[in-house]
Amino acid sequence: MTRPDPSPAPLDRRSRDLRARIVQVLRHGGRGHLGTSLSLVEILRVLYDSVLRYDPADPRWPGRDRFILSKGHGCITQYVLLQEKGFFPGDELTKFCKFDGILGGHPDPKVPGVEVSTGSLGHGLPIAVGMAICAKRDASSTRVFTVLGDGECNEGSVWEAAMSAAKHRLDNLVVMVDYNKQQSYASTREVLDLEPFADKWRAFGFATEEVDGHDVAALERLLAKVPFEAGRPSAIICHTVKGKGVAFAENNLKWHHKSSIKESEIEQLLAAIEG
Amino acid sequence: MRETCLKEVYRLAKTDERIQFIGSDLGVGTLKEFKEEMPGRFFMEGISEAHVVGMASGMALEGRIVYVNTISTFITRRCFEQVVVDACLHNLKVRLIGNGGGVVYAPLGPTHLAIEDLSIFRAIPNMTIVAPADADEMRRLMPQTVDWPGPIYIRLAKGYDPIVTDDGVPFRLGKALPMRAGRDVLLVTTGITLKLAKEAAQVLEGEGVSAAILHMPTVKPLDAAAVLEHAGPVRAIVTIEENTIVGGLGGAIAELVAEAGFEPSKRFKRIGLPDAFPDRYGSQADLMNHYRITAQEVVATCRGLLGR
Numbered sequence: 001m002t003r004p005d006p007s008p009a010p011l012d013r014r015s016r017d018l019r020a021r022i023v024q025v026l027r028h029g030g031r032g033h034l035g036t037s038l039s040l041v042e043i044l045r046v047l048y049d050s051v052l053r054y055d056p057a058d059p060r061w062p063g064r065d066r067f068i069l070s071k072g073h074g075c076i077t078q079y080v081l082l083q084e085k086g087f088f089p090g091d092e093l094t095k096f097c098k099f100d101g102i103l104g105g106h107p108d109p110k111v112p113g114v115e116v117s118t119g120s121l122g123h124g125l126p127i128a129v130g131m132a133i134c135a136k137r138d139a140s141s142t143r144v145f146t147v148l149g150d151g152e153c154n155e156g157s158v159w160e161a162a163m164s165a166a167k168h169r170l171d172n173l174v175v176m177v178d179y180n181k182q183q184s185y186a187s188t189r190e191v192l193d194l195e196p197f198a199d200k201w202r203a204f205g206f207a208t209e210e211v212d213g214h215d216v217a218a219l220e221r222l223l224a225k226v227p228f229e230a231g232r233p234s235a236i237i238c239h240t241v242k243g244k245g246v247a248f249a250e251n252n253l254k255w256h257h258k259s260s261i262k263e264s265e266i267e268q269l270l271a272a273i274e275g
Numbered sequence: 276m277r278e279t280c281l282k283e284v285y286r287l288a289k290t291d292e293r294i295q296f297i298g299s300d301l302g303v304g305t306l307k308e309f310k311e312e313m314p315g316r317f318f319m320e321g322i323s324e325a326h327v328v329g330m331a332s333g334m335a336l337e338g339r340i341v342y343v344n345t346i347s348t349f350i351t352r353r354c355f356e357q358v359v360v361d362a363c364l365h366n367l368k369v370r371l372i373g374n375g376g377g378v379v380y381a382p383l384g385p386t387h388l389a390i391e392d393l394s395i396f397r398a399i400p401n402m403t404i405v406a407p408a409d410a411d412e413m414r415r416l417m418p419q420t421v422d423w424p425g426p427i428y429i430r431l432a433k434g435y436d437p438i439v440t441d442d443g444v445p446f447r448l449g450k451a452l453p454m455r456a457g458r459d460v461l462l463v464t465t466g467i468t469l470k471l472a473k474e475a476a477q478v479l480e481g482e483g484v485s486a487a488i489l490h491m492p493t494v495k496p497l498d499a500a501a502v503l504e505h506a507g508p509v510r511a512i513v514t515i516e517e518n519t520i521v522g523g524l525g526g527a528i529a530e531l532v533a534e535a536g537f538e539p540s541k542r543f544k545r546i547g548l549p550d551a552f553p554d555r556y557g558s559q560a561d562l563m564n565h566y567r568i569t570a571q572e573v574v575a576t577c578r579g580l581l582g583r
Contacts, residue, residue, distance in 0.1 A: 109365065116336065117364050120356060126326040127361060130333020137315050157357070160326035 004212045006241050010275065012216070015041055019245045019273045021080045021093075025103075027266045029096035031259040032105065033073040034269075035249060036149065039180040039213070039240040040074045043147060046219040048081045052145065056086035059112040065142055066131045068115050070124020071149030071178060072106040073257070079103050079111070087113035122155030124148065125175065129161050132173040132233075143226075147176045151183030154192045159204065162233075166205025171227035174234045175206065178213060180242035184256050198237050206235035213238030246272040277374055277431045279410040283417035284342045284372075285309045288316060291421060293338060297331055299324060299345040324349050328357035328369070335367035340421060346380070347373030347389035347430065351396060362426040363401045369426045376406060376430035376466065377517030378553060378562040385552045389430070393465070394522035396428050397495050404494040405448065406430040406466035409438045412492060415446035423448060432467045433559055439470045440490075449493050451501035457487030460511045460577045463502070465491045465524045468515040468568065475573035484577060497527050503535055511542035511580035515573060517563070520547040542580035546572060 011019075018041050026032045047067065048054075055061040069078050076096070083093055088102070088111065095101025102111050106119025115131075118124050128146040135142040152158065165173055179197065181188050188194050201208040207228035211218050219238070226234045242256070243249035246269055258265075285308055288294035296309055297318040310317040320327050324345060331341040343350065350373045351358070362369040373392060380387035396402050403425060407413045409432075420427055444452050454469065455462075455476055462472040469490045476486040489505045491498065506512055512532060514525035525545030532541055548566050555565060563569060577583075 116332075117360060120360050122325070123329055123357065123361055126329025126357070127333035127336070129326070130330035130335075131337055132333075133318075133330070134334050134337035134339060157323075157325035157329065160321075160323035161329065164320055164323070164326055164330065 004210050004218070004239055006212050006214050006239055006244070011214070011245050015045065015216070015245065016273050018045060018077070018080060020270055022076050023266060023269045023273065025076045025080065025093050025096045026261055028094045029098070030261055031097060032076055033257045035182070035243040035252070035255040036071065036074045036178070036180070037076040038244045038246060038249070039178050039242045040077045040147065041244065042214045042216050042219060043176055043178060043238050044077050044081055046216055046223060047145060048085060050220055051223045054113070056113070059087060063140070063142060066115055066128070066144040068118065068124040068128050068146040069107055070118050070146050071121065071152050072118030074149070074178070075105070075107045078107060078114070082111070082113040121149065121152040122157040125158050125161040125165070128173060129165050129168070129170065132165070132170040133168055135172050136168070136170065143172045143174065145174045145176065147178060150177055150179045150181060150188050150194060151191070153177065153194055162201070162204040162206065165233040169231040170233045171229070171231055174226050174236065176236045176238055178240050179237050180240040182242040182251060182253060182256070184253070186253070201235040201237070205232060207232040208235040208237065210237045210239065213240035214244055248272060276407065276410045276413050276436060277434050279413045280372060280417060280429065280431060281306055281344065283414060287418065287421055288313055291340070293340045294421070295334055295339050295341045297327055297341060297343045299327055299349065301344060324354040325357050328354045329361050331369045332357070332361035332365060332367050335362070335369050336365065340368045340370070342370045342372060344372040345374065346387060347376050347392050348387055351389060351392040351428070355395065358426070359399050363399045366401045366425045368423070370420055370429060371427070372429045372431065374431050376432060377559070378548070379433045379559050381559050381562045382556050384556060385554070388553055390548050390553070391519045391521070392428070392430065393494055393516065393518040393524060394526065397522060397527065401425045402495060403427045403449070404430070405492050406494060407492050408440050408464070408467055408469040408490065409436050411438050412440040412446060416448060416492065419446070419448040430466060436467050437470055439473055446492070449496055449498065451498040452490045452492065453487070453501070453505065454490045455486065455488035457485040457509070459485045459509055459581060460487070460513060461505050461509045462486055462488045462573065463491060463512065463514045463524065463528055464488065465494050465516055468517060471515055471568070471570045471573055474570035475577070478570065478574045479577055482583070484581060484583065486577065491524060494524050494527065497531065499531055502528060502531055506532055506535070506537070506541060509541070511577065513573060513576050513580070514545050514547070515568065516547045517568060518547055519550055520545040521550050523547060544576050544580060546576060
């Protein structure tokens with residue numbers, strides 16, 4: 001199978017606007033995980049625009065789909081989308097990582113629309129499995145989606161939970177991996193190679209597909225087809241670029257996490273998004 | 276005690292559909308009736324404690340009450356972060372049942388000896404820790420665990436431990452249980468050390484020393500009011516636990532008594548495991564004797580503190 005590498009095609013207006021808003025959150029907080037937030041944009045955009053069932057007026061609506069951003073350090077992207085959908089007022093974004101705000105550097109359920117506290121990696125999938133089992137037992141149409149980082153898949157608990165998901169035939173569970181091929185120190189290949197990555201998920205019992213994780217239409221097409229196979233959990237390997245949409249930050253590990261971000265850097269980021 | 280505990284989980288589950296059971300890779304036939312009668316709520320998930328605690332937390336987030344069971348060291352050490360972040364941070368109804376608290380698994384060596392479980396779990400916000408003294412106390416405890424708001428660690432003893440509690444002292448999760456009145460020294464116990472305190476109090480009585488016993492099956496939240504009330508009249512306090520003396524029951528009582536500022540101050544001694552990995556095998560009784568967690572040591576300690 002040919003790997004669907006990310007296309008160099010320019011991003012559309014909505015993807016650029018979301019990135020600009022992410023940078024504004026970074027400006028208010030003065031810090032944050034930029035590279036990993038940018039690789040996630042199209043994955044979360046498609047989930048919140050056209051896949052997940054939710055009610056911003058009733059974030060705990062029992063019939064909602066559950067979504068867990070297991071790679072919690074990409075939370076700025078989730079915050080921007082939750083705010084846009086009406087889960088909380090816009091001024092919260094200006095208090096990112098501030099003492100009197102609700103939006104921290106990792107998601108927490110005190111944020112309307114956030115199911116669980118993530119940030120320590122390798123926790124989201126086991127929790128998602130527990131939720132998906134309950135939905136099955138309740139004969140509920142609720143689906144459980146979780147987005148994992150590629151570096152996160154170094155954690156053994158991910159693979160413990162993957163075995164369990166297959167054992168319980170959780171076809172109401174969808175795992176998406178933001179495979180930007182960079183982790184904090186270096187490339188995933190150098191730190192702890194995940195390849196053959198899609199084959200690993202298949203071997204662990206997941207019906208697995210690969211996609212260009214920045215191709216909105218391709219993501220929509222694929223997510224419209226879940227579950228890919230009755231009786232099996234679904235995995236989607238999303239081939240992405242860390243820092244996508246900001247040329248100088250793409251695959252640049254200095255932008256994995258930044259603190260004390262200068263105003264001049266913010267201006268450069270915003271200019272780069274507009275290309 | 277383990278049998279009683281699991282039977283109670285089964286009995287409670289029969290009338291409460293929220294209750295689930297998750298084991299890792301328990302002995303063949305464990306909770307056979309539960310599996311047969313309620314297969315949709317019985318899970319044997321394999322040797323994957325990190326996943327098991329996460330999965331239990333996911334189920335608890337969906338309104339379930341989840342009893343998880345495996346060996347104490349594995350349910351405390353292996354998945355410590357899942358216990359902290361998944362179960363405790365979200366304050367979920369996850370009940371962790373640890374087999375072989377303390378030095379029960381003496382012949383199996385230090386990988387299986389839960390010498391610090393009380394200490395490390397005591398440091399986690401929202402956690403409740405309970406160590407019953409015998410099977411009867413376990414039976415009184417379990418119904419109270421169902422609707423308790425937050426995670427619970429239930430520390431099991433060896434099994435077939437002598438019955439030292441009685442129905443005359445009603446069990447209340449979260450509360451200390453006064454087991455004996457006394458004027459000179461206060462013995463504070465948790466788990467099976469209640470038996471040692473009762474034996475020691477008998478001996479001391481023969482010597483004219485009046486020993487009170489405050490049994491604390493709930494180590495956290497600490498029933499501070501009861502401790503201070505019973506500490507007030509006595510000259511000395513001795514804590515007895517099958518756990519390291521670092522940060523367990525004795526540590527908790529020491530912190531409380533030190534900050535209470537009694538005048539005159541209390542004489543105080545912790546009896547428990549030393550700050551070392553046990554390097555002997557044998558039986559639980561062998562290790563308890565080796566580390567002098569015995570009734571004789573309690574008696575000798577009281578004599579010393581009281582200047583007799």
